[in-house]
Amino acid sequence: xxxxxLDVSRLPPIAVDSRGTLWWGMxxxxxxxxxxxxxxxxxxxxxxxxxxxxxxxxALDGGLLLPTLALLVLLVSVVPMYLADHAVKERxxxxxxxxxxxxxxxxxxxxxxxxxxxxxxxFRWDSHAYGSIYxxxxxxxxxxxxxxxxESIVLVxxxxxxxxxxxxxxxxxTDGLYWYFVVGAWVPLYAILFLxxxxx
Amino acid sequence: xxxxEASPEGQRERERLExxxxxxxxxxxxxSNIHHKAVGKRYIATAFVFFALAGVEALLxxxxxxxxxxxxxxxxxxxxxxxxxxxxxxxLFAVPVMEGVAIYVxxxxxxxxxxxxxxxxxxxxxxxLFGGVFLYVMFFLSMGPDAGWFAYVPLAGPEYAPGKxxxxxxxxITFTELSALLGAVELVVSIMKMRAxxxxxxxxxxxxxxxxxxxxxxxxxxxxxxxASSYLILDRLIATHFFNPAEGxxxxxxxxxxxxxxxxxxxxxxxxxxxxVSTIVSTFSRRPIFGYTAMVLALVSxxxxxxxxxxxxxxxxxxxxxxxxxxxxxxxxxxxxxxxQIFCWIATLWLGRPRLELPLLFVMGFVVIFxxxxxxxxxxxxxxxxxxxxxTFFVVAxxxxxxxxxxxxxxxxxxxxxxxxxxxxxLAETPGxxxxxxxxxxxxxxxxxxxxxxxxxxxxxVYTYPAESGWGxxxxxxxxxxxxxxxxxxxxxxxxxxxxxxxxxxxxxPWGGDTLEWATTSPPPEYNFVYPPTVGGLxxxxxxxxxxxxxxxxxxxxxEVLITRTVDAQPDHRAVLPQDSIWPFLxxxxxxxxxxxxxxxxxxxxxxxxxxLIGLVGWFWPRGEPLPRxxxxxxxxxALEDQP
Numbered sequence: 001x002x003x004x005x006l007d008v009s010r011l012p013p014i015a016v017d018s019r020g021t022l023w024w025g026m027x028x029x030x031x032x033x034x035x036x037x038x039x040x041x042x043x044x045x046x047x048x049x050x051x052x053x054x055x056x057x058x059a060l061d062g063g064l065l066l067p068t069l070a071l072l073v074l075l076v077s078v079v080p081m082y083l084a085d086h087a088v089k090e091r092x093x094x095x096x097x098x099x100x101x102x103x104x105x106x107x108x109x110x111x112x113x114x115x116x117x118x119x120x121x122x123f124r125w126d127s128h129a130y131g132s133i134y135x136x137x138x139x140x141x142x143x144x145x146x147x148x149x150x151e152s153i154v155l156v157x158x159x160x161x162x163x164x165x166x167x168x169x170x171x172x173x174t175d176g177l178y179w180y181f182v183v184g185a186w187v188p189l190y191a192i193l194f195l196x197x198x199x200x
Numbered sequence: 201x202x203x204x205e206a207s208p209e210g211q212r213e214r215e216r217l218e219x220x221x222x223x224x225x226x227x228x229x230x231x232s233n234i235h236h237k238a239v240g241k242r243y244i245a246t247a248f249v250f251f252a253l254a255g256v257e258a259l260l261x262x263x264x265x266x267x268x269x270x271x272x273x274x275x276x277x278x279x280x281x282x283x284x285x286x287x288x289x290x291x292l293f294a295v296p297v298m299e300g301v302a303i304y305v306x307x308x309x310x311x312x313x314x315x316x317x318x319x320x321x322x323x324x325x326x327x328x329l330f331g332g333v334f335l336y337v338m339f340f341l342s343m344g345p346d347a348g349w350f351a352y353v354p355l356a357g358p359e360y361a362p363g364k365x366x367x368x369x370x371x372x373i374t375f376t377e378l379s380a381l382l383g384a385v386e387l388v389v390s391i392m393k394m395r396a397x398x399x400x401x402x403x404x405x406x407x408x409x410x411x412x413x414x415x416x417x418x419x420x421x422x423x424x425x426x427x428a429s430s431y432l433i434l435d436r437l438i439a440t441h442f443f444n445p446a447e448g449x450x451x452x453x454x455x456x457x458x459x460x461x462x463x464x465x466x467x468x469x470x471x472x473x474x475x476x477v478s479t480i481v482s483t484f485s486r487r488p489i490f491g492y493t494a495m496v497l498a499l500v501s502x503x504x505x506x507x508x509x510x511x512x513x514x515x516x517x518x519x520x521x522x523x524x525x526x527x528x529x530x531x532x533x534x535x536x537x538x539x540x541q542i543f544c545w546i547a548t549l550w551l552g553r554p555r556l557e558l559p560l561l562f563v564m565g566f567v568v569i570f571x572x573x574x575x576x577x578x579x580x581x582x583x584x585x586x587x588x589x590x591x592t593f594f595v596v597a598x599x600x601x602x603x604x605x606x607x608x609x610x611x612x613x614x615x616x617x618x619x620x621x622x623x624x625x626x627l628a629e630t631p632g633x634x635x636x637x638x639x640x641x642x643x644x645x646x647x648x649x650x651x652x653x654x655x656x657x658x659x660x661x662v663y664t665y666p667a668e669s670g671w672g673x674x675x676x677x678x679x680x681x682x683x684x685x686x687x688x689x690x691x692x693x694x695x696x697x698x699x700x701x702x703x704x705x706x707x708x709x710p711w712g713g714d715t716l717e718w719a720t721t722s723p724p725p726e727y728n729f730v731y732p733p734t735v736g737g738l739x740x741x742x743x744x745x746x747x748x749x750x751x752x753x754x755x756x757x758x759x760e761v762l763i764t765r766t767v768d769a770q771p772d773h774r775a776v777l778p779q780d781s782i783w784p785f786l787x788x789x790x791x792x793x794x795x796x797x798x799x800x801x802x803x804x805x806x807x808x809x810x811x812x813l814i815g816l817v818g819w820f821w822p823r824g825e826p827l828p829r830x831x832x833x834x835x836x837x838x839a840l841e842d843q844p
Contacts, residue, residue, distance in 0.1 A: 001204060001205070001206070001746065002202045002203070002204040002207075003202060003203060003204070003731070003746065003747070003748070003749065003750050004201070004202055004747060004748075004749040004750075005201045005202055005203045005731065005749055005750055005751070005752035005753070006397060006734055006749045006750070006751050006752065006753075006771070007201050007752055007753040008751055008752070008753045008754060008762055008771050008774065009752075009753030009754070009755075010753070011762075011771055011772070011773050011774050012773045012774070013760075013773070013774050013775075013776070014773065014774070014775060014776070015763065015772065015773040015775075019393075019763065019765075019772055019773065020763075020773075020775070021316040021317070021389050021393050021394070021763060021775060024316075024388075024389045024392060024393060025316065025317055025320075025385055025386075025389050028384075028385035028388055028389060028419060029385065031419050031420070032381055032385070032419055032422075032423055035419070035420050035423040035424075036423045036426065036427060039423055039424055039427040039457070040427065043427070043431075043442070043453065043457075046450070046453055046456070047442075047448065047449065047450065047453070050448065050449075050450045051448050052448075056448075125434070125438060125439075125440045126438060126439040126440055126441070127447075128441055128447045128448050129440075129441040129442060129444070129447055129448030129449040129450075130448060131440075131441075132431075132434070132435075132440035132441050132442050132449070133442070135440075136430075136431075136434070136440075150813065154817055154820075158822060161826050162826025163822045163824075163826050164826075165822065165824065167822060167823075168822060171820075
């Protein structure tokens with residue numbers, strides 16, 4: 001049976017932007033992770049409601065300076081990620097490699113600061129419920145930073161080797177999207193962990 | 201431009217597609233298969249194996265309870281068995297089987313060739329399989345969980361449940377929820393971006409709508425159980441204090457998190473069933489569904505209201521009056537969208553010319569059973585009555601009426617309905633009808649007496665009861681019913697086993713359905729359609745004429761699909777789907793190694809991360825060659841190619 005055909009052969013073979021399925025998949029992942037973050041926040045305040053004293057004495061001895069500087073590093077790291085994303089659109093391979101490397105470096109600096117921050121804490125996850133939720137929030141966010149950074153390292157290594165096809169370009173753009181999410185999620189979490197107990 | 205499947209060019213196209221979508225032979229090829237139909241069938245088959253195991257556990261419990269003072273099972277084994285029964289049915293059967301059907305049917309129904317992320321789909325299946333196998337291996341090693349399927353703390357906490365049993369439960373949750381979340385993202389993206397040209401939002405089949413709502417519910421509900429089970433396992437393994445009141449934790453936190461997942465979970469199981477019922481009712485009434493827009497809105501509002509009910513599982517925990525009233529009202533409110541759908545189905549049947557074939561028979565069984573479950577649900581929504589029958593067999597009766605009536609009967613109807621599509625043969629009808637009546641009678645015989653038992657005060661989860669209680673005869677009746685139910689399932693299984701080999705060969709569209717899966721052969725080829733269809737109206741195949749166009753121009757030398765726009769489903773671009781790969785399987789092995797090891801030693805987490813990373817890098821390793829050094833950016837030329 002002969003049927004009229006809708007010829008799609010002239011459509012682009014991939015969309016390196018928000019129309020691509022990979023981009024949508026990343027949005028789905030972010031929805032899941034975002035729900036997870038919201039649940040941690042809810043847990044924090046639920047435990048706060050039950051608590052006689054919040055935070056427990058001595059829990060704020062770690063200080064505010066280092067975490068605030070770390071937050072700034074994280075916020076500034078969005079700039080090279082944005083530039084890398086822009087370079088992807090321009091098909092500027094070495095721009096992508098340069099800016100992603102700067103971003104990865106900043107992420108590593110952040111992780112170093114995070115490690116020092118963790119060592120300075122005067123309580124552990126098994127000290128009290130405050131410690132449990134505190135370390136959980138810190139741990140969940142750190143693992144996201146690590147996962148996103150490893151993804152960036154693998155992608156930038158591939159792109160530097162010359163794998164700069166549309167698949168990798170879309171991959172880097174969604175990786176950037178995820179990085180924005182990881183940074184964006186830290187802003188309320190930082191406020192809850194560091195500002196709320198001081199000015200509640 | 202015109203095309204013709206029967207022409208020589210059509211034949212060549214078919215051969216090219218066969219090559220591009222072919223799977224490899226052998227065990228490695230089997231493990232590398234990422235086709236949605238293979239994965240979907242594996243999901244369904246695996247789910248039914250777990251269903252059978254949970255059914256055996258149920259029968260053991262019924263035999264134990266048949267007479268007072270029975271000592272067939274000891275209390276410890278009984279605790280493990282009712283926990284395994286509930287856990288298996290909820291996490292290893294109900295959710296995965298619905299996702300499995302969706303993974304098989306949805307790509308066909310939206311007229312595409314595979315799901316959006318086929319490798320992720322395979323990973324999701326293997327995580328589910330490994331999680332289930334892990335649970336049962338531990339059960340047979342006498343390390344089966346024994347704190348009930350909702351593992352309330354402090355009973356499930358480190359103090360009252362030492363040993364590994366509850367760790368096994370909590371980690372099984374991690375496996376299955378990861379699997380369900382991956383499947384959900386997969387389905388959402390496929391439905392949003394891969395629908396046939398012309399299948400705008402107002403033309404999406406109701407089953408696909410149901411799966412979309414369902415997947416979104418999974419995305420927002422399942423993280424709660426992930427969080428809860430993570431807190432539980434942290435409390436148990438590294439001595440955190442989330443649920444320990446002595447150190448500032450709170451046991452009710454578990455209940456809030458669990459039921460914030462657990463109530464939507466009921467709808468996660470029920471919403472796909474609603475889609476199945478609508479599909480079957482419309483096909484066998486031989487007319488479009490009455491009130492399509494109202495049906496879609498009912499599905500969507502069920503998805504929303506489902507999140508506002510969780511506290512009704514906690515009426516007995518001493519909540520503030522206002523909270524009680526709010527959740528009581530929400531629990532009654534959810535009856536409205538369900539009522540809307542039931543009236544629309546009745547109207548469809550009324551206005552159509554119904555043929556009472558086997559799938560519709562199962563739907564009728566669903567209506568009767570679910571109605572009773574819904575009525576006891578409205579009763580339980582009232583907090584005072586709930587206080588009275590809390591934790592009794594009345595609740596057991598209610599939840600089985602809702603879940604078996606609301607999910608199992610539509611599911612069986614749907615599997616009969618899609619059996620010809622999946623197997624290429626018709627299911628023999630007479631034994632199928634026998635099976636239906638045995639199931640229907642056996643079900644009511646088992647669970648109806650439980651209402652009465654509950655009203656007379658029999659608590660759930662007791663391994664035996666004294667003869668003076670007077671509960672013996674009703675329990676015996678329930679056990680007899682359980683045996684009839686089991687026989688009904690065996691008859692159905694025998695029917696399936698026989699029909700798969702000897703059943704009458706099925707035509708492309710044996711029931712005359714209106715959705716796109718009936719536009720291809722039974723069973724469909726690996727690539728689903730030689731020329732993917734387009735859609736010209738709500739009931740795609742009923743409104744299609746000979747002049748309804750098909751999609752041509754997708755490359756057939758590689759796995760190409762058409763991506764369309766979200767709202768109006770107009771063609772947007774093409775996308776290449778990945779080749780078969782062993783990496784999802786290997787990654788699943790690495791993740792399972794980490795998950796299982798971590799309940800024994802914490803260092804499995806950092807150590808296990810290495811093979812997981814290797815697995816993922818292998819998975820995403822690019823195809824093709826790197827670009828030559830100097831022409832990394834042939835800007836103008838490529839940019840021109842990108843224009844449509």
